[in-house]
Amino acid sequence: MIITGLRFMGKRQIGELQPTELVITILISETASIPLEDSDSTLLSAIVPVTVLICLEVIISGINMKNMNFRKLFTGSPIIVINNGVIDQKALKSTRISTADLLDNLRLEGTFDIEKVKYAIVETNGQLSVMLKSSQNPPSAADLGVKTEDEELKYTVINDGAIIGSHLGAIGVTEKEIETQLKKSGLNKNEVMLMTADKNKKYHIVKREKTI
Amino acid sequence: MKRVYIAAVLLLLCFGMCIFFNISVDKKCKTLSSLITSALTSADSGDMALAAHKAESAEKLWEKYHSSFSMLITHSHFDELDEYIKMMKYYGDKNKKAEFSENCSMAVYELSHLRRTQKPDAENIF
Numbered sequence: 001m002i003i004t005g006l007r008f009m010g011k012r013q014i015g016e017l018q019p020t021e022l023v024i025t026i027l028i029s030e031t032a033s034i035p036l037e038d039s040d041s042t043l044l045s046a047i048v049p050v051t052v053l054i055c056l057e058v059i060i061s062g063i064n065m066k067n068m069n070f071r072k073l074f075t076g077s078p079i080i081v082i083n084n085g086v087i088d089q090k091a092l093k094s095t096r097i098s099t100a101d102l103l104d105n106l107r108l109e110g111t112f113d114i115e116k117v118k119y120a121i122v123e124t125n126g127q128l129s130v131m132l133k134s135s136q137n138p139p140s141a142a143d144l145g146v147k148t149e150d151e152e153l154k155y156t157v158i159n160d161g162a163i164i165g166s167h168l169g170a171i172g173v174t175e176k177e178i179e180t181q182l183k184k185s186g187l188n189k190n191e192v193m194l195m196t197a198d199k200n201k202k203y204h205i206v207k208r209e210k211t212i
Numbered sequence: 213m214k215r216v217y218i219a220a221v222l223l224l225l226c227f228g229m230c231i232f233f234n235i236s237v238d239k240k241c242k243t244l245s246s247l248i249t250s251a252l253t254s255a256d257s258g259d260m261a262l263a264a265h266k267a268e269s270a271e272k273l274w275e276k277y278h279s280s281f282s283m284l285i286t287h288s289h290f291d292e293l294d295e296y297i298k299m300m301k302y303y304g305d306k307n308k309k310a311e312f313s314e315n316c317s318m319a320v321y322e323l324s325h326l327r328r329t330q331k332p333d334a335e336n337i338f
Binding site: 008040041042043044045048051052054055056058059061062 | 213215216218219220222223226229230282283284285286287288
C-alpha cells in the first residue's frame with residue numbers, strides 16, 4: 001500500500017523532499033508501522049490515515065502548482081545566500097547555515113573557491129544552487145563557435161534479450177527493423193545484452209558474453 | 213490534475229467510510245445495549261427464564277457484531293465487554309440473578325463507554 005501510495009504521489013516524493021512532503025512521508029511510515037508493531041490495532045487504523053495523508057499530499061501539491069501564495073506558505077521561498085559574489089550574512093543566519101556548511105555545499109557542487117561564485121541560492125528543499133561568475137564558467141561549444149549536431153536521446157530497445165516494445169514507438173522503429181539490424185551484425189536478440197537506438201537510427205549493440 | 217481529483221475522491225470516500233462506520237458502531241452499540249437492558253429488566257421483575265433467553269440473544273448478536281467491531285475498534289477496547297456478555301449468558305443459564313444483573317449493568321456501561329469513545333468530538337480528538 002505504501003509503495004502504491006508513493007507511486008501515486010509521483011516522482012517528486014522519491015527525490016528531494018519539500019517540508020510538507022518530508023512531514024507526510026515521516027507520518028506515513030510511522031502510521032503504517034502501527035498495526036505491524038501492535039497486534040491489538042486494527043488494519044483500518046493504518047489504512048485510513050495513510051490514505052488520508054497521501055490524498056492530502058497530492059491535493060496540497062496540486063494547489064501548490066496553481067497558487068503561488070499557497071506554495072510560499074507551505075514550501076517557503078528560495079533564499080539567496082551569495083548575492084553578486086558577496087555572502088549575505090543575514091540570509092545565511094536566517095537559514096541557520098554556517099559558513100562551513102556553505103563551503104561544504106559549494107564543494108559538493110564542484111566549486112572549491114568561493115570567489116568564483118556569483119550567486120548561491122538555498123532552494124526550498126534545502127539544496128544549494130550555484131551560479132558561477134561568467135569568467136569562471138567553462139566555455140560552451142557555442143562560445144567557441146564550434147558547430148555541433150544535436151544528439152538524440154538514446155532508448156534501450158533490447159534489454160537482456162528482450163525487445164522493449166514501448167521504446168520502439170518513441171523512436172519510430174519496428175521490431176522487424178531491429179531484427180534486420182541484428183542480422184547485419186550476425187546476431188539474434190537472445191545474444192544481445194543491450195541495444196540502444198535513437199531517432200536518427202543510430203544503433204549501439206552490446207553482445208552478451210557466453211559465460212554470463 | 214487527474215491525480216488531484218482522484219485524491220479528492222479518495223479523501224471523500226475515506227470521510228464517508230469513517231462516518232458510515234461511526235454510525236454503524238453507534239447503532240450496533242445501541243441495539244445491543246437495549247437488548248441487554250431489557251434482559252436486566254426481565255431479571256429485575258423476577259423472570260429469569262426470559263432474562264436468560266434475552267441474554268442468549270444478546271450473546272448471539274454480539275458474536276454477529278464481533279467481526280465488524282474487531283475491524284473498526286482497537287481489540288482491547290471491547291475485551292471486557294466480550295467477557296461481560298459471556299458471563300451474563302453463563303449466570304443467566306445458572307439462574308444467578310445478582311451476578312447476572314451485575315454483568316448486564318457492566319455490559320451496558322461498557323457499551324455506552326464504547327459509544328462515547330468512538331464519537332469524533334473535541335474531547336476525543338484532543
